[in-house]
Amino acid sequence: MTTFSRRKALALAGAVALATGLAAATPVLAQDCEKVDLTFTFWGSVNEKNDIENAVKNWNTNNPCIQVKPMHIPATGTNYVQKLTTMIASNTAPDIGYLGENQAFQWATEGKILDLSPYMGETPDQQYIKSTIYKAGDTLMGTGLATGVMLIYYNKDVFDAAGVPYPPAKADEAWTWQQFVDNAKLLTKDRSGKNATDPAFDPNAIDTFGVTLPSWWGGWYPYVMSNGGQFANEDGTALTLNSPEAVEALQGFQDLIYVDHVMPNPTQTSSLPTGDVLMQSRKVAMSMDGMWRVTDFAKLGINWGVGVLPKWKTAETVVLSVPKVIFSQTKHPKEAYEFYKYISDPAQVGLFKSGLWAPHEKAYFTEPDLLKTWVQAEGSAYPPEAMDAIVDYTLNHAPQQAPVYQLKNIGQIMSEAVEPNIQQIMNNKATAQDAMDKAVATAQPMMQGRW
Structure with a gap:
């Protein structure tokens, strides 16, 4: 979708629809559909844990047919990867999750990460901040959670x-x-x-x-x-x-x-x-x-x-970003992708306004209406100097x-x-x-x- 379309969508519907398909907070399936359960693994501080759990709670409230279980796994040492390795080996892998870059590239080449090309199509890399699109050979792992x-x-x-x-x-x-x-x-x-x-x-x-x-x-x-x-x-x-x-x-x-x-x-x-x-x-x-x-x-x-x-x-x-992946063992790839889109949508998820994440699309750093969904949002956690120290710094002083x-x-x-x-x-x-x-x-x- 074009930049103009995003502005129009925000103005008319109060939400943002991006090329990667950022999700609305309304139910994605009919109320009488068969309920699907998904697991989302993540790490982070106490504040990050609370922010993620609130975002998932908001999703579950508005999407009764796709219920997501948040699973916080401390990232100390190799603990997170060991836990996921055990889950994959026992055929109980999560559906969606954070994954460190090193492990993500390795597992993508081993077929443990779902190729999102059928869902995302031709990803226009120029729309994104550097280091937020992940590809391992022909496998498109997707985007990061956000940028920082x-x-x-x-x-x-x-x-x-x-x-x-x-x-x-x-x-x-x-x-x-x-x-x-x-x-x-x-x-x-x-x-x-x-x-x-x-x-x-x-x-x-x-x-x-x-x-x-x-x-x-x-x-x-x-x-x-x-x-x-x-x-x-x-x-x-x-x-x-x-x-x-x-x-x-x-x-x-x-x-x-x-x-x-x-x-x-x-x-x-x-x-x-x-x-x-x-x-x-x-x-x-x-x-x-x-x-x-x-x-x-x-x-x-x-x-x-x-x-x-x-x-x-x-x-x-x-x-910096962190790969956000869908694991190939998921039995519900379509539904997993719906939540995948939602969790990185600044118009839907308070993690951006709270200062945990910055968006990964350049439009959110340049368009006034989109800046108001995170760094300039009412009640945002960012100090006034963030427009220079974060927005301009990210856009214009991170060349590599x-x-x-x-x-x-x-x-x-x-x-x-x-x-x-x-x-x-x-x-x-x-x-x-x-x-x-x-x-x-x-x-x-x-x-x-x-x-």
């Missing part, structure tokens, strides 16, 4: 007390990496109240850290991109994380902990609560995380905001697809080559150069090209 970019969250009260300006919301005003480090030092305080620029500062007695950044690839890869680095070469046959550009960015990441003393080390992190709770207790000033954490920060009752990431050379972020959406065998490459050596960097066991040289050598036999 990596951001900096911050406690405005901590910034005000330190006299530090807030992280910019506009990408063209992004802090340089050095400005970021300098400000993080001013925000880092030891137990005697001295900041990290003071010669008498005690790095072994830090009371407030300037920043927390995640150690998974979403935490460091945006800075590699910002510095002109790449994950792999053009044809996907070699890892390139040992390039000067990538190494410089990764060394800067390590230095935040061991040179600048503005970020907790992995041992400290393992004993600390999540970034939002640390910010609430004023134990951290800034926390880098995904856009989906808006729903958590909005419920803290603190004076918070969001800004764009600091830059090395160019202001860049990475767009993330590596997990491009490379074959990415699961093994990550788990056996990249992640162990990133941990060496984070634990100060190796320089970024040495760790990435090892990662590149280890990954070489695993490189199989791009999808």
Whole structure:
């Protein structure tokens, strides 16, 4: 359906119908139809669990003939995949579910994921934000749940007390990496109240850290991109994380902990609560995380905001999504697809307004009426700066697809080559150069090209 048709549908019917067939909240089958039961598996925080369960409850109320059972499975370690593996092996696979990229591509090639080409037809990729359409060979797995970019969250009260300006919301005003480090030092305080620029500062007695950044690839890869680095070469046959550009960015990441003393080390992190709770207790000033954490920060009752990431050379972020799949074991593919459409519809599902998800179609980032279904909706969880730090940032400053959406065998490459050596960097066991040289050598036999 065209962009004009979407606007017309919204104006006349109070709902949005997209090319992928976003569902209305009215029953999709007649009231006297045979009842169908479906299972939808997902992971997430307590807030995400509540939001998903409310969305499913809304569906079940309006679709009595297609009842969906939400099944929350914690994503700690390999728990989620192990649970689904067991369900598939016992022929009790869920009908619809979240699925990590690594597993999704593998299972799609093994026939465990339903090919949605008959339902979605020729998918117009240009309609979608990068990294939200999933294809493994000839199998169209479908779309992601939504989109999300990596951001900096911050406690405005901590910034005000330190006299530090807030992280910019506009990408063209992004802090340089050095400005970021300098400000993080001013925000880092030891137990005697001295900041990290003071010669008498005690790095072994830090009371407030300037920043927390995640150690998974979403935490460091945006800075590699910002510095002109790449994950792999053009044809996907070699890892390139040992390039000067990538190494410089990764060394800067390590230095935040061991040179600048503005970020907790992995041992400290393992004993600390999540970034939002640390910010609430004023134990951290800034926390880098995904856009989906808006729903958590909005419920803290603190004076918070969001800004764009600091830059090395160019202001860049990475767009993330999670595959939303229908499992090939489903006995009700048509009905499963109806719910599949519904759960990613901003006009129907409160998960978008609550700040958990951003839409995956570009029209929702450009058309005024569609912006009002999520980021500018009445009662939305987004702070005012979100139009710059999320909407513009997503559209205009995320030029690359993330590596997990491009490379074959990415699961093994990550788990056996990249992640162990990133941990060496984070634990100060190796320089970024040495760790990435090892990662590149280890990954070489695993490189199989791009999808």
